[in-house]
Amino acid sequence: MRAPSGEQRRRRASPSVYGAALPELLVALPRHPLPVSRALAAVADPQADAHVIEALRTQARQGPPATRQAAAGGLHSLTGDVGPLISVLSELLTERGNRLDRAVTAAASLGEAARPLLPLLRTLLAEPPQSRGTTPLIGAALGAAALVWELTGDERAVLPVIREGLAWAAQAWGRETARRAAEVACLLGPTAGPLVPDLLPLLDDPALAPALVIALTSVCSEADTLAGLPRTTLADRVLAAARPxxxxxxxxxxxxxxxxxxxxxxxxxxxxxxxxxxxxxxRVVGAGVQSRIILDDEHFRVEARNALRTLTVSNTGRQV
Incomplete structure (x- = not known):
C-alpha cells in the first residue's frame, strides 16, 4: 500500500469538521456510491477511520463497474492503495463504450502506478481506426497514447493514433479531437517530427492554430522557422484566433x-x-458560464500582460 501523498497528509493534519457526518455517509454509501465515495475520501482520517476504509474496500468489490470504480478511487485517494482501482480499470478497459474515455482518464491520473494496465492500453492503440467512430472512443485512444508515451516512450505505438486524431479535423464535429491530438503530439517533442505534414494543413483553421503552433514549437524548439514557416507567419495564424x-x-x-x-x-x-x-x-472572453465570463476575461487580461512582458524583453533584459 502506498503512503498517502503530502497533499493528503496536509489536508488531514487537523480533525475535519465534517467528520461527524461519517455515520450518515457510510449508510448512504451502498445507495449513492459515486458522490459518497468522494465525500468519504475528503473527510475521513486514514489513521483513525479504519471502518471507512473497510467500507470503501467492500464497495469496490461489488456492484457495477462504475460504482466499484468510484469506491476504489475513493480508497486510493484516502489511503494510496491502488490495487482495487487497477482491478476495476482492467475490466473497464476491455469495454468499448462511451465510458472507455473516463476509464483511460482515471488510469492516466495514476501515472507510474498505471503500468500494470499497459497491455490493455497497447491493445487499445492497436485496434483499427474504423473501430473508433465516436468522439469518446477516439478520445480514449488519444488518452491511452499519452499514457503509453509517458510510461514507455514508444513512438511507434502512439504516432498512428495521433495522426488519426488529427484527421478528425475534416469532420464538422472533429475540431476538439484534432486539438487534443495536437496536445498529445506536443508531449512527444522532436519525436513527433513525422506528424509535421499532418499538422501544417490544419493551420488555416483559427480554432486549431494555437494548439498546432504549440506542437510545432515542441517539435522544432530551436529552429528559426518551424517546418519551413517563419515564426512571424505563425504568429499571424495564432493572433487570428484571438477574437471577442x-x-x-x-x-x-x-x-x-x-x-x-x-x-x-x-x-x-x-x-x-x-x-x-x-x-x-x-472583452475577449465572452462565452462560457455566465457568472464567470467577466472574471475569466479579467484573468485573461492579466495573462496577456504577462505574455507581453515575456515577448517584449530581449535577451539582455531590456524592453524592446
Missing amino acids: GSYARSASAVLKACVALGPTAFTHPQLDLLRDLADGDR
Missing part, C-alpha cells in the same frame, strides 16, 4: 502559443495587437 466572444480556454491557448513562439516571432504591429487584447475596450 472566445471561451476562456481558447483565449488562453492563444497566449500560450505566442509565448511558445518567443520574442523573435513578433513584429511591432503584432505586439500592438497583443496590447489591444490586454488593455482594449472589448
